Amino acid sequence: MRFMIMVRANATSEAGEMPEDDTVFAAMATYHEELAKAGVLLDATGLQPSSKGWRIRYSGGKSTVIDGPFAETKELIAGYTLIQVRSREEAMEWARRFPAPFGASADGEIEVRQLYEMDDFPPSESIERFRELEVEKQRGAPR
Amino acid sequence: MRALKSAAIPGETHRAIEAVWRIESAKVIAHVARIVRDVGLAEELAQDALVAALEHWPKAGVPDNPGAWLMATAKNRALDRLRQEALHARKHEELGRELDALESHVVPDFVDGLDAARADDIGDDLLRLVFTACHPVLSTEARVALTLRLIGGLATDEIARAFLVPEATIAQRIVRAKRTLRQAHVPFEVPQADARAERLASVLEVIYLIFNEGYSATAGDDWMRPALCDEALRLGRVLEGLMPNESEVHGLVALMEIQASRTHARIDGAGRPVLLLEQDRSRWDPLLIRRGLAALARSAALGGARGRYALQAALAACHARARSAEDTDWAQIVALYDVLAQVSPSPVVELNRAVAVGMAFGPAAALEIVDALCAEPSLANYHWLPSVRGDLLAKLGRTDEARVEFERAAAMTRNTRERELLLARAAEMGQRA
Numbered sequence: 326m327r328f329m330i331m332v333r334a335n336a337t338s339e340a341g342e343m344p345e346d347d348t349v350f351a352a353m354a355t356y357h358e359e360l361a362k363a364g365v366l367l368d369a370t371g372l373q374p375s376s377k378g379w380r381i382r383y384s385g386g387k388s389t390v391i392d393g394p395f396a397e398t399k400e401l402i403a404g405y406t407l408i409q410v411r412s413r414e415e416a417m418e419w420a421r422r423f424p425a426p427f428g429a430s431a432d433g434e435i436e437v438r439q440l441y442e443m444d445d446f447p448p449s450e451s452i453e454r455f456r457e458l459e460v461e462k463q464r465g466a467p468r
Numbered sequence: 469m470r471a472l473k474s475a476a477i478p479g480e481t482h483r484a485i486e487a488v489w490r491i492e493s494a495k496v497i498a499h500v501a502r503i504v505r506d507v508g509l510a511e512e513l514a515q516d517a518l519v520a521a522l523e524h525w526p527k528a529g530v531p532d533n534p535g536a537w538l539m540a541t542a543k544n545r546a547l548d549r550l551r552q553e554a555l556h557a558r559k560h561e562e563l564g565r566e567l568d569a570l571e572s573h574v575v576p577d578f579v580d581g582l583d584a585a586r587a588d589d590i591g592d593d594l595l596r597l598v599f600t601a602c603h604p605v606l607s608t609e610a611r612v613a614l615t616l617r618l619i620g621g622l623a624t625d626e627i628a629r630a631f632l633v634p635e636a637t638i639a640q641r642i643v644r645a646k647r648t649l650r651q652a653h654v655p656f657e658v659p660q661a662d663a664r665a666e667r668l669a670s671v672l673e674v675i676y677l678i679f680n681e682g683y684s685a686t687a688g689d690d691w692m693r694p695a696l697c698d699e700a701l702r703l704g705r706v707l708e709g710l711m712p713n714e715s716e717v718h719g720l721v722a723l724m725e726i727q728a729s730r731t732h733a734r735i736d737g738a739g740r741p742v743l744l745l746e747q748d749r750s751r752w753d754p755l756l757i758r759r760g761l762a763a764l765a766r767s768a769a770l771g772g773a774r775g776r777y778a779l780q781a782a783l784a785a786c787h788a789r790a791r792s793a794e795d796t797d798w799a800q801i802v803a804l805y806d807v808l809a810q811v812s813p814s815p816v817v818e819l820n821r822a823v824a825v826g827m828a829f830g831p832a833a834a835l836e837i838v839d840a841l842c843a844e845p846s847l848a849n850y851h852w853l854p855s856v857r858g859d860l861l862a863k864l865g866r867t868d869e870a871r872v873e874f875e876r877a878a879a880m881t882r883n884t885r886e887r888e889l890l891l892a893r894a895a896e897m898g899q900r901a
Contacts, residue, residue, distance in 0.1 A: 361705070361709055362591070362706065362709045362710075363491060363702075363706065364701070364702035364703065364704070364705035364706040364709075365702065366705075367755060367759070368755065407755075409698065409702070411490060411695070411698070411699075412483070412486075412487055412490075414483040414484050414486065414487035415487040415490060415491065417484070417487065418484065418487045418488055418491060418534075419491075
């Protein structure tokens with residue numbers, strides 16, 4: 326099962342600045358090395374400030390593009406780490422070892438969410454319809 | 469793991485300790501094994517540390533650094549054990565010095581954890597444990613069971629469920645394997661020079677066997693079976709960290725990542741297998757494909773393009789890169805099979821090469837290769853041979869001969885679904901004739 330550990334943004338990350346505490350990077354590097362050594366690390370990356378991103382809002386059948394930055398800083402994501410583990414408790418144990426994201430003395434928050442697996446979706450009529458189309462396409466293809 | 473079940477502690481703490489054990493057990497066993505020079509004894513001592521954790525943690529709470537706690541506790545047990553043996557043998561002087569040396573190695577402060585130098589040591593110990601568990605003195609079955617137990621941290625009943633055998637069988641297999649290692653005085657070390665390549669091949673074989681056992685699981689099987697794929701992948705990724713300069717380790721990981729990327733497309737809604745070229749590629753996992761291609765690039769950068777696993781991974785990568793079955797680069801696949809046939813020649817590789825030649829250059833060229841294989845005794849009962857030959861003959865319009873081959877293949881296969889498909893094709897040939 327896969328879990329995503331998300332680091333919540335703060336004013337520093339939203340300003341695109343590096344944390345004042347320069348031990349943060351060393352702690353992050355060590356932690357991710359440990360994940361890799363244990364064979365559980367799938368992916369990890371930091372996200373640029375929301376000022377470089379945008380949102381698209383869907384409402385009443387219309388969509389509107391809204392440029393960043395966005396004000397509600399603590400609702401934003403500054404980075405994520407994707408792990409594959411054997412149990413929810415193992416994910417909890419790895420999350421517990423995650424270093425304070427903005428330094429030991431700075432406030433910070435991480436959030437952990439489990440990913441859906443393909444098997445979590447029951448076979449649906451629309452997927453079956455799609456599959457039949459695929460098969461026909463292949464049958465009709467020149468060999 | 470028996471200790472975990474019998475302990476009367478709240479489920480949540482129990483599961484938390486189990487998770488810690490899974491993360492830490494291999495490292496603890498490996499480090500203790502270097503002290504006591506006996507893998508079986510090392511596992512017992514590590515289990516003792518787990519029992520101690522089960523006693524203390526529910527009351528005192530899980531420590532900040534549970535791994536270091538388990539490590540220090542197990543080490544102390546190991547040193548106690550050696551001290552007793554030393555007293556018993558009355559070889560005080562020599563062993564005394566050795567013990568002093570060992571004791572200076574022990575972390576006095578549990579919370580301090582492990583510094584960088586010691587972490588490297590643990591990597592070495594883990595590698596020793598991997599090579600010992602996959603030692604050629606053991607049967608392949610024993611290597612698989614011991615690897616899952618010692619490095620995978622799987623309980624005996626989990627291994628038994630995964631391999632569809634009684635728990636007692638696996639328990640006995642593990643006990644015997646440990647005894648064999650002890651009696652054969654297998655040194656706890658990473659093989660050097662000449663022996664290294666051969667021993668590494670055994671390690672990779674064990675991991676790939678575990679992967680394939682999981683990969684061959686069918687719908688309705690216990691979830692532990694497919695979990696073997698994840699575990700083999702994890703072991704491979706761990707080994708990449710321990711042996712970053714071995715190209716074939718990256719090759720094997722690449723192969724497993726790409727094969728695992730197809731897990732959800734390999735079986736249809738009714739639980740029937742779907743052939744590679746008929747799979748819905750939108751169900752392939754792009755993250756695993758990307759990881760597989762990256763591992764393949766690491767293998768190639770180390771000069772490993774001609775490795776057995778790297779070549780198979782490169783073949784898998786050809787399919788992974790094709791957006792649809794029609795986009796497959798068959799000429800490239802033929803070129804890879806040409807190399808594989810040189811590096812690791814076998815009739816099965818040759819037959820697969822023939823299929824690729826058929827796709828790339830037409831059925832006539834492929835039929836020549838297949839006809840040359842018909843006298844091969846090792847393929848005498850291999851239904852894939854007449855099935856491929858039938859397909860090529862059908863494409864050449866030689867329907868009577870094709871029908872005979874499909875019927876022959878249908879009689880050989882033990883898979884009901886496959887037999888139905890082959891008989892249907894045979895019948896199709898009859899109609900055309």
